[in-house]
Amino acid sequence: MVETMLLFLILPNMACVIQLLKIPTNQTEIIIYRDKKMKRKKRKFAINVMSLAVIPILILGMFVIFITSSLIYTALKGEVANNLEDLARVSYQDFDMQYPGDYYLNNNHLYKGTEDIQNDFNLVDLIKDNTGVDATLFYQDKRILTTIRQEDGKRVVDTIAPDEVIETVLNNDKEFFSDSVVINDSSYFGFYMPVKNTDQHVVGMLFMGRPRADVMNHIMHNIYLVSLSIVTIMIIAIIVSYYYSKKTIFALNTTKHFLGAVANGDLTTEIDPYVLQRHDEIGDMGRFAVMMKESLSDLVGKDPLTGLHNRHSCDVVLASLIQRVKQKNTSFAVAMGDVDFFKYVNDTYGHQAGDETLRQLAKVISTHMEHLGFVFRWGGEEFVLIYEDMDRYQAFKHLEILQEQIYQESIYWKDDKVKITMTFGLADSNEYNDLDELINLIDDNLYRGKKEGRNRIVFNTLK
Numbered sequence: 001m002v003e004t005m006l007l008f009l010i011l012p013n014m015a016c017v018i019q020l021l022k023i024p025t026n027q028t029e030i031i032i033y034r035d036k037k038m039k040r041k042k043r044k045f046a047i048n049v050m051s052l053a054v055i056p057i058l059i060l061g062m063f064v065i066f067i068t069s070s071l072i073y074t075a076l077k078g079e080v081a082n083n084l085e086d087l088a089r090v091s092y093q094d095f096d097m098q099y100p101g102d103y104y105l106n107n108n109h110l111y112k113g114t115e116d117i118q119n120d121f122n123l124v125d126l127i128k129d130n131t132g133v134d135a136t137l138f139y140q141d142k143r144i145l146t147t148i149r150q151e152d153g154k155r156v157v158d159t160i161a162p163d164e165v166i167e168t169v170l171n172n173d174k175e176f177f178s179d180s181v182v183i184n185d186s187s188y189f190g191f192y193m194p195v196k197n198t199d200q201h202v203v204g205m206l207f208m209g210r211p212r213a214d215v216m217n218h219i220m221h222n223i224y225l226v227s228l229s230i231v232t233i234m235i236i237a238i239i240v241s242y243y244y245s246k247k248t249i250f251a252l253n254t255t256k257h258f259l260g261a262v263a264n265g266d267l268t269t270e271i272d273p274y275v276l277q278r279h280d281e282i283g284d285m286g287r288f289a290v291m292m293k294e295s296l297s298d299l300v301g302k303d304p305l306t307g308l309h310n311r312h313s314c315d316v317v318l319a320s321l322i323q324r325v326k327q328k329n330t331s332f333a334v335a336m337g338d339v340d341f342f343k344y345v346n347d348t349y350g351h352q353a354g355d356e357t358l359r360q361l362a363k364v365i366s367t368h369m370e371h372l373g374f375v376f377r378w379g380g381e382e383f384v385l386i387y388e389d390m391d392r393y394q395a396f397k398h399l400e401i402l403q404e405q406i407y408q409e410s411i412y413w414k415d416d417k418v419k420i421t422m423t424f425g426l427a428d429s430n431e432y433n434d435l436d437e438l439i440n441l442i443d444d445n446l447y448r449g450k451k452e453g454r455n456r457i458v459f460n461t462l463k
Contacts, residue, residue, distance in 0.1 A: 054237075061233075081177045091208070101114065176191070258289055325433050406420065
């Protein structure tokens with residue numbers, strides 16, 4: 001279906017490109033308007049240049065558009081799945097915090113602990129109001145609480161989950177995600193997770209879903225913008241090909257290979273610096289390609305070098321946690337860490353050693369953060385750590401342990417042992433419950449730590 005829609009998107013643009021080219025192919029007509037040998041040779045060279053530049057770009061452009069569209073669809077589908085999963089986990093914790101105890105039926109009413117929640121639709125309505133995501137609580141295979149309504153406004157309750165969901169979640173204690181969950185004749189991107197009692201027995205499910213139409217509109221909008229950028233790049237390349245020779249062809253082929261790598265999912269590839277240094281249309285094309293790669297990297301949920309979730313994912317999780325803080329009076333701590341003297345590592349051992357250092361460091365931090373919260377690669381040699389249900393004083397103790405682990409970790413590159421330390425800026429949601437202000441605070445604290453000597457943890461002891 002996505003490919004069919006792309007054809008309607010691409011064909012009008014490609015028609016414009018072909019119309020723009022108007023490549024002469026009749027050699028006799030060319031000779032008429034040229035002076036014998038020299039002009040014929042010049043024309044032949046021009047045709048060769050156009051053939052080398054235009055044809056590969058047209059073919060590659062179509063290939064890139066289709067492949068990139070698939071990547072965008074996959075990336076945004078994964079982003080929606082991750083978002084729904086994160087929201088489900090946060091909501092699950094909220095339910096347990098608000099109503100401690102096990103789920104059970106009494107007189108055909110669902111209880112959690114001592115509380116009758118059979119008609120407590122606030123549990124799911126708050127999720128819908130704050131996130132726009134539909135939520136449903138199942139007991140066994142039956143919908144008990146839901147935000148999904150019929151056309152007459154009545155909630156879709158006491159209905160049964162699909163067989164595939166029942167088999168996966170209830171019978172096999174596994175999570176389930178689908179981009180085509182049909183509920184009340186409407187299709188959803190839906191995520192199901194098991195609901196368990198304290199004995200770890202699965203007694204129900206928690207569902208989070210977004211209408212498929214809304215998600216697909218967002219996906220197609222992004223595909224359209226990227227396709228438009230690619231077509232723009234192709235037009236620029238074609239125009240430039242009229243005026244340049246060997247270096248022009250080299251620049252175009254370099255850009256072609258870069259786009260091909262991006263189209264095949266390699267978002268770590270780098271474009272030749274020569275292309276970026278050009279102050280003409282080809283240089284612009286190269287910079288547009290880099291911008292496209294960076295945009296795709298942002299769309300993809302994970303950092304390709306370290307395997308950690310990236311900055312975009314961090315923003316999503318922080319926004320969700322801040323909403324929870326405002327609703328439930330909970331707290332969390334955030335730390336931003338920066339590798340000390342990382343430039344020295346790159347300059348001394350090379351950039352490959354720097355990359356390997358970041359990969360090994362990511363493993364150390366990930367191991368430390370298990371059961372404590374989340375870790376993200378913010379960018380460059382910076383990492384963000386989120387400690388759930390902690391204030392800055394509690395997080396400080398964990399960061400001290402992490403600093404010691406990092407210092408003691410033996411990171412080897414070939415025959416060299418690379419020793420690193422990290423400086424952290426720390427804050428918590430008790431200081432600010434605004435995302436931008438919280439990020440600015442931890443960034444300021446990190447800068448203070450760097451300025452004061454590095455290898456330390458800096459936070460505000462007083463608000």
